[in-house]
Amino acid sequence: MKIDKFEKRVLIITLSVIGLFIFSLLYAKNKYQTDLPECLPYNKVYTEPKINKIDSTTYQVFSVASMWQFEPGEIYVPVGSEVDFYLTSKDVVHGFNIAQKNVNMMAVYGSINKTTVKFDKPGVYDIVCHEYCGVGHQNMRAQVIVNYPTAK
């Protein structure tokens, strides 16, 4: 089977581009620690909203999404905190998006989602529900308030 020389070139370019993309993904994953949410087996512990302070800059947040609020709704942490978010839903599917930190998770009934974020800069970070969850969807928002130089 003879392949046209232009087609051959285009195939080589295509494969190289895809190879470059895969390399970049893996490189960014290692260098910037960007990854998808972590997958945890279901555990009832996470279905109670809670903020656990592990030490002065390490927090655990058990976030529970429901129609149409996040609990806890306001999360205060000091600058430089590392926060583990554990997410579940009490009812329908909800979204959990902190756009400024590229945190992006789905809250699904009967399952636990998890991600870790470091808040280096002070400010108010919106947590926006970005999955349609019924008539009140557009009002569903929470906030992370990063303002204390030291632990409260």
Place this chain on the structure above:
Amino acid sequence: MQVSKTFKRIIYLELAIPVALLIIGIYHGLMQTVYRAGVLHQTSFLKLDYYQGLTLHGVINALVLTTFFAVAFGHATMAFYFKKEPNKKLMWLSFWLMLTGVLLAAATMLMGKASVLYTFYPPLKAHPLFYLGAALLIVGSWVPLFDWVRMYNAWKKEHPETKTPLAVLGTLINFIIWFMCTLAVAYEVLVLLIPWSMGWTKTVNVNLARTLFWFFGHALVYFWLLPAYIMFYTILPKVAGGKLYSDLAGRIALFLFLIFSIPVGVHHQYSDPTITRGVKFFHGLLTYGVAIPSFITAFTIAASLEYAGRKRGAKGLFGWMAKLPYLNKDKFLFGYFICGLILFIFGGVTGIINSSYSLNNVIHNTAWLPGHFHMTVAGPVFLGIVGMSLYLYARMSGKKIFMPSVNAIIPYLWMIGMLIFSFGMSWGGLRGEPRRTNLGISYLNPESAQFRPDWVPTTTIALLGGVIMFLAGMLFVVVFFGTIFKKKTEEGQLDIPVAEAFHDEKRVPLFDRFKPWLAAMIVIILLAYIPALINVNKNSGPGAPRYNIDNPMPLENKTETVKP
């Protein structure tokens, strides 16, 4: 070729019904941009709720229009290339099943009993007839495949050494993908959702339902896209005045779609719980695999257009671009195709971004996503569908196009509107603007505590694009129905332009038979989906009861309310 009255009647109905429904579908598209830009600060307009309208927009435009057209275009392709009409009874059966499904779904949506969007994720509950309608639409679209396979086998027996016509190959591959992927959604709907929505089963495993939906959901986009690809390979080069650069490249691309279309669905669930990162990464890699046939197509189509331009006397490296029949009223299909292709460049690039594993964290479920897929499904797919619907109807009925000059500029108007709209949406998405959200009530309402002034410019740009697209869409509806109401001026016939191949390679048996490819397809699907389903099964907790869209309390199960 001459075709029977019955054949014509079925094709006309399958083309015209979705175009009529488009009036509702596109109106609700416009309304999304109006609410989102904060022009309206209310839950409904003209008694239609925002989310009800969004459901109508998605179901009509993305499921009904595409499925009806794929079936009608498939019938036309088979009849035209085999010079034989498909079985009339089965054509009617398929049509009535699909139409019944659409009517059931439309009734529940218009009554506001199924405002669950076109992805219908449980545990938001829709009316059982909505699910049944979806199932009937799908089952109706399966029927033709079996008849076409019969036609193909009969033809193959007579022509064992002839290459299968590329358009026929594409149609069969498309419907095989469709059949395989819809098995999962049929299971989701018939086994999980209908009994649950009726109250016969108490709970549903939401993760399982989502995984089954996306087994179907990504292949669905190829089911939309492949009819457009068939047009780009087999019709566009002819309309442009040239030849298809390589016939074999088309076959290779189509078979690659066959094996890679389905086992990539988890890239829609990157942000989901219960599926491990390893499985997600594997699906991400396979998604890059499905980019290969699109790269091949981009090259082959561009090379075919360059050939056409040079044949018309173009010189220099890019001179051919100026020599194509952009605004030729008699070759209006060219405008529809080229505008779709230009949009698809952006649609493809944004698609690769979405599938790129952790990059998806930036844009998942933000306005970026509709920005992306409107440049695919509302780009080459929509423009190919409406352009070809008009062409097929006009030729088969022997009528002249109504307002041919307007018709020639519609695709350009649409493309400009779409580019503006998608720019606004993509930019908004990068600023965290959520999709599927009535922003006008909260985030785009200056009186709300949630007001986000940084989303004002982006949603306003999207609104501008939406208005332009709405105009283009309505002009098309006028041209289409205007043509229907015209008088016949010549003998109508089934006529599809056929592009010759520039490189018309000898028949390569591997690329002219299905069995090895079907086997590869099934193996890759199993490799990709067995781990995903094991994950879901292992990591899911209890199933969810039913919820109405307006109440945080679950519906009581009927079985529980039975008195002792």
